[in-house]
Amino acid sequence: MLNKTRGRPRGNPDTKARLVEAARALFLAHGYQGTTVRAIAGRAGVDSALITYHFGSKRGLFGQALNLFCVDPAALDQALRGDPAGLADRLLNAVTTLWDATAPTENRMALQDDDAMRALRGYLESELVVRIAEFLGGPDATERATAAVGVLGGVIFTRYLNPVRPVAALPSAEVRRVFGPALRAALHTRAARRPGVRPSID
Template sequence: MLNKTRGRPRGNPDTKARITEAARELFLKHGYPGTTVRAVAAAAGVDSALISYHFGSKQGLFSQSLNLLCVDPSALDQALRGNREHLADRLLDSVTSMWDAAGPAQNRMVVQDDATMRALRDYLDGELRLRIAEFLGGPDATRRATAAVGVLGGLIFTRYLNPIRSVGVLSPVDVRRVFGPALRAALYGRAPT
């Protein structure tokens, strides 16, 4: 009879650190879409179930391994729940709350490292764009999601990574007011009434 216990897996306490380091190397080398959970597990010498246990998902692993607290899988999941009408506001709130929490020093670090910037671009163009397209549905969902990621990426760049003063000083409420119409037009192909 097998003795299976619940709770934290036994073993080396450095497992999470090994996974994080392996993931960082692979994400920086192959980008977000080119890195699989299985490849990270193999490089770290662990079972892929431990990645789910420690990080929740590939997106969580990406965020933590590159210290990109601004890429929080639960925040994206939350933004993609609810009605379509308020999606733009939820996405803008998600971006501002995550990036504001990261702080200027961490945001500058992202820009200084070309490999981290590439990985972030891969995430925006891959995971974020695909998840938004999936939520929107319809024949032109990918085109609309691409436009939406362009607006969100522009906000991230001009507010956090290479701030333009007039955008950087906006309150989160003003961000929603200023960027909301453009994001709604991107998501819906027109500004909804």
């Protein structure tokens, strides 16, 4: 039997740094979805429980490994609570709060190569789209979540990564006011029915 002890997990003082280094290499090589907690721990030579201890989860490690300080799982957790009607405002608030708090050049430098962008896309697909769809529920939840991430991605790209001056110059409150209607429509408008499918009577 394993000898399980309570308290602080054992490890060398540089364990956290080794996990970050190992995770970065694997995320860039295999993308977010293709990288497992076990693989990161194995490359770092530590127990996988230390990832939970130091970072909370794989998604918590992801932002630190790629120096993407705008990726904060706690912010998404907070946005995905409460009244569905207020989800658009909470998501936009999370995006503007996180990205505005980080120097734009830091995020652009972190995403300057194709591998980093591929890893970020994988994160958005497997975390943001999936979790928003779970929150929305319903047969077309994935389509609505995908549309919503498209709106959020547009805000991030035109305001932070490749700034378009009118968008970049907007105060945070104005970003929420201007983009809120489009995001609410994406989140809450039922997907168009495919041709040949008889519409139901609501």
